[in-house]
Amino acid sequence: MPLEGPLAPVAERVVQLNDRYRHHGATAVLERALSDAQVGQIALVSSFGAESVVLLHMVSVIDRTTPVVFIDTQMLFEETLQYQVDVSEKLGLTDVRIIRPDPEQVKRLDRFGALHLSDPDACCDFRKTQTLQTALKPFDAWITGRKRFQGGKRAALEFFENEADLRIKVNPLAHWAKDDVQEYMINNRLPRHPLVAQGYPSIGCKPCTSRVAEGEDERAGRWRGQNKDECGIHFINGKPVRIGAEGNEAAESAAGEETMSVIVTDNGFAVDDWNGNFAGPEEDAAEAVLLASDADPEVLRERVGSLSMIAVEFPSFADGRGFTIARRLRLMGYDGRLRARGHVIADQYAMARRAGFDEVEIDSVLAERQPEAQWLARANWQAHDYQSRLRAAV
Ligand code: SF4
Structure with missing residues (x-):
């Protein structure tokens, strides 16, 4: 009507x-x-x-x-x-x-x-x-x-x-x-x-689509054997509502289309509340900086006290250099907000938190493939994390 x-x-x-x-x-x-x-x-x-x-x-x-x-x-x-x-x-x-x-x-x-x-x-x-x-x-x-x-x-x-x-x-x-x-x-x-x-x-x-055997989940025949269970036509229940912000290259899909960002925290999926842009590490006056996975965090040593947000790019979940960057930033004394952005998967959430990240930013395509429940299963990461338990025991 x-x-x-x-x-x-x-x-x-x-x-x-x-x-x-x-x-x-x-x-x-x-x-x-x-x-x-x-x-x-x-x-x-x-x-x-x-x-x-x-x-x-x-x-x-x-x-x-x-x-x-x-x-x-x-x-x-x-x-x-x-x-x-x-x-x-x-x-x-x-x-x-x-x-x-x-x-x-x-x-x-x-x-x-x-x-x-x-x-x-x-x-x-x-x-x-x-x-x-x-x-x-x-x-x-x-x-x-x-x-x-x-x-x-x-x-x-x-x-x-x-x-x-x-x-x-x-x-x-x-x-x-x-x-x-x-x-x-x-x-x-x-x-x-x-x-x-x-x-x-x-x-x-x-x-x-393949046949489903008796006792199997009725969607078991969809994309069988692949890490995929949704086609992506359904956005994520109203939560990830931010279209990639200006300067947010990570929110652009390979096809050049804009996708939406989803912020993952210990509490599950959230809307991105960071409205500012991210600058390159060379922009001295910036409040938020985006570091590439091959960046040297030393370039920020003099500014760790003045930055509110640092995001570190993960171009592939197989590329773990971002975890090292996060550890080094924390060792330098950076205590602002630290975000892992890009191709991080739910299995890496505990590692990201352990390295010093506060949150993970993924796009809506990955969020469809790895829904909130999969991330929430790792939310209580310290309870399952060997190093955290070890520290608690000392
Ligand atoms: S559109 Fe999706 S479900 Fe259809 S053939 Fe392609 S991958 Fe398979």
């Missing part, structure tokens, strides 16, 4: 919408989301996967002219493409928008369709994330099928979410259990994706 009058900031509207509809059920939330002026222009984004038919059916009952966005990555199963046609027709959906990756990008990045083998994140990024972001430009909000029972960051899902202050994400099924989904499909005699019966409870692109 078009917005009337001036538009309040996304964050404000999300709070109000959650307050207003907190005690409503899934169908009521969806119905209101499709008509509430505070939500604005809205689309359903559907993968036409194993459980997608629930929301598609609900939308068709409430308003079958609702725009439905379907990302054809051009790597999908034939069965999914056919299911999309069949379900759309059966439900009478009149505005299904099939979006595909930019052909120029396909030519440039994945001419042979094999990028998923060497760099699945880059593949998902241009085939899914960027394609969707372009398609969502005319919309103020979008509907997703995510649910709390799916765990991870989804465990605290609200009906309405702030997506990076850009638009609202609506999750009508947030509070549904697995059984609710199954019951809804049975009660409404909805057609199932044909691959479900063949052992695929979660369905994505063909090369990245």
Whole structure:
């Protein structure tokens, strides 16, 4: 629905919408989301996967002219493409928008369709994330099928979410259990994706989806054997809302697109509260300095008392020189804020803290791959850290 009058900031509207509809059920939330002026222009984004038919059916009952966005990555199963046609027709959906990756990008990045083998994140990024972001430009909000029972960051899902202050994400099924989904499909005699019966409870692109054995997690067949469990189209639940600041080269992705930064502390993910720029070590008047991984921290010896923030770059998680820089800065007497920035992984959090870092800055792509729970598992790092326990025992 078009917005009337001036538009309040996304964050404000999300709070109000959650307050207003907190005690409503899934169908009521969806119905209101499709008509509430505070939500604005809205689309359903559907993968036409194993459980997608629930929301598609609900939308068709409430308003079958609702725009439905379907990302054809051009790597999908034939069965999914056919299911999309069949379900759309059966439900009478009149505005299904099939979006595909930019052909120029396909030519440039994945001419042979094999990028998923060497760099699945880059593949998902241009085939899914960027394609969707372009398609969502005319919309103020979008509907997703995510649910709390799916765990991870989804465990605290609200009906309405702030997506990076850009638009609202609506999750009508947030509070549904697995059984609710199954019951809804049975009660409404909805057609199932044909691959479900063949052992695929979660369905994505063909090369990245395998059958799931009995007893396995239902997403176990997605990117099997790889350190990846999300495609990246969902930002991180409203927390990392800072787009790379001016001078923040580390927040630029390899493709030159801006990504968002996530600050990891002992308390988990946080919004970056540092609003200033980072200068090079040669700028004497700067309050915050960014050091490259091959920098000599000696250059800052005379200034350790005047700097509020030093960030040290980690170009690769295999490059440990930043840990040494941090130790040397602390030995020089620097007691300001010290940040590890770039390719640091959750397993290195204890080492980063031990070396003297206060926090880690990662980008949203890594945060999707290594969600907050993985970092929080290392938050109580001193309890598990051999050297800390040794010191405590002395
Ligand atoms: S799921 Fe696989 S094939 Fe599909 S976009 Fe991601 S990496 Fe590429």
